[in-house]
Amino acid sequence: MKKIRVLYICHGNICRSPMAEFVFKDLVKQKGYAELFHIESAATSTEEIGNPVHRGTVRILSSKGISCSGKRARQITIDDYEDYDFLIGMDRHNMINMKRILGEDTDGKMHLLLDFTTRKGDIADPWYTGNFELTYRDVLEGCEGFLSYLQKRQLI
Secondary structure, eight states: OOOOOEEEEEEESHHHHHHHHHHHHHHHHHHOGGGEEEEEEEEEESSSTOBBBBBHHHHHHHTOOOOOOBOOBBBBOOOHHHSSSEEEEEEEEHHHHHHHHHOOOOOEEEGGGGGSSSSSSOOHHHHHOOOOOEEEHHHHHHHHHHHHHHTTTOOO
């Protein structure tokens, strides 16, 4: 069976997208779906390539019993569009940069994470706000909404 391939994307791949990657990995593991997925995250910029996850994200994930050890930032590549089924950005600026790097979304693979909730919009970048708790709540809501979306469409 082909795995559902999900790539979470933000500006630097050290705060929001790794948070979404590891929150979603934890959610699907809890539901018994882990073997059905390949889940990663990446950046639209080159600024943080090779850097570990931001300490604020590490701290909030650790407080929830979720490890992100070993994760290093990487930038999206043109091949990611073909390699992933879902490319999920955290805000409108990510979407603009995703299209700049990946090209037009001819297959309907690009989404904003909060589009899977009743509360559409951007997930604030805690690099600027310092509010990792708020970002975590938004990411969790988005990931739960995405999982529900997949279940409703009988993709899992």
